Amino acid sequence: MKSFMRDAAAKAQRFFLEPASARPLAALRIGLALTLLGQAYLVRSEILELFSSSGYVQGALSQSFQVPGTPTVLMFASWLSHLSVSEDLAIYILGSAYVLSLVFVALGLFTRTSLVMAWFLHWTFMNSNDTTNYGADLFAQVFLFYLMLSPAGSAWSSDVHLGRIDSKPTSAARLSLRLMQFHLCIMYLASGIEKASGIQWWNGELLWRALNTPIYKQYDMSWMIDYPYLTQLGGWATLFFELGYIVFIWPRSTRRWWIMAMVGLHLGIAVFMGLGVFGVLMAMLTPALFAVSAEPQAVAIGAHRSSRYSWRDDAASTALRSEQAT
């Protein structure tokens, strides 16, 4: 019994703490920052309408949606007004700081500070007009938070090139990666369970309705009425891949199928429902966290491998290490 416990503890320690490369974290960092920069570009002309006290959701009404004690754009604007800075200018200053922090995050320059700033400003903008938030904002907040606590700047970053940060594998990188992987598993499981409780996901109505609802409709999909099994199959496949994610994303033999399914699902949402930012952000999460190798070995093998995505899992990597040693 004692040896079993020792074995289990050793395995858990390896699973959570074996030094890992920060490449998956860096892939997520760069992908997330670029997606959010794209989002900022798309809403740039509406920034005052979305966040000023004379915008779409005005004054006291916007406050009624806020969680007490959370930072908001108008709170900063009120502070800056003491320096004779107008509300509009304050919003532009915060928006510019957010964009600048995202550029630094993407480049991996002063990575930790930039990530803290990007997370805080993203949270501030989210709090400032809760009525306009949707899934993309939530996932960005979740993963900016993880990234700011992780050594996300220890790979593919200017900080490494400038010698400001060491790129050696760390336990912190492994632990951060595991937390984010588990979060994604919980998210897909919860999403799958909730979807499975609705009849629309089983009888094919969901896809039919979603693709023909004005706000999401991108193309004329009325032809689907002649292929009800297609919409039904789409619903079932989504349930299968979301509910199975927590199990099948881990084994090497099924991982690539789940990665492809998730990328396909989310890019499909981006193309056919017009949810571009959400679709791209979600499509990027699984490959970054499960397809980019975290194994330090990839660096040792040679530069041609270190910069590429690898499907190898821990076991395969260990075998490769043994080969190298012999």
Added chain:
Amino acid sequence: MSTRSYSALILLGGLHLLLVILGASYTDLSAFGPVGEVINYYGEMTGSNKSYGFFAPGVGAQARTRFEMIDASGKSTQVSLENSRSHEADLRINNITSQMTPDSDEVDVEEVARDLRRSVAASLAGKVFGRFRTARSVIVHVDEFNPVDMPEYRLGQRPKWEEIYQATFIQEKAASEVPK
């Protein structure tokens, strides 16, 4: 860092994921008094208190808002706040509008729903007054989109918009009539 420190971090990470599970299962922690409030605040910071029911259990009601602007001469013009410069921006404006639909997440009491709807409509009307300076009154129409099931569609029924709310906002003088 020592292994003990990392063990403590694993424990903290485990607690964080526990909160993620509780959030995903719609557990309300505010019932736990001040501790629950602190945890809720942490959830707001980290996103760990959120649920993931996108398009679950199904596609809900969709709403749109139409604005009818009437100037001093009584001329009525249909105007829109959505500018279609980007779908991302329009999506956010549509999210505001959806606060006025009966099954909005924010609404669970009829009276609250009525007040909220009126406040959101007033806020949006205010925006129209600001953008169209000749407006004397603005009528806010909220329509709900009623999708049609596949079997009904085959029988010839088609989805349609149905007005679920209307409110009129009047100002004594249009902004353009007020001397600067």
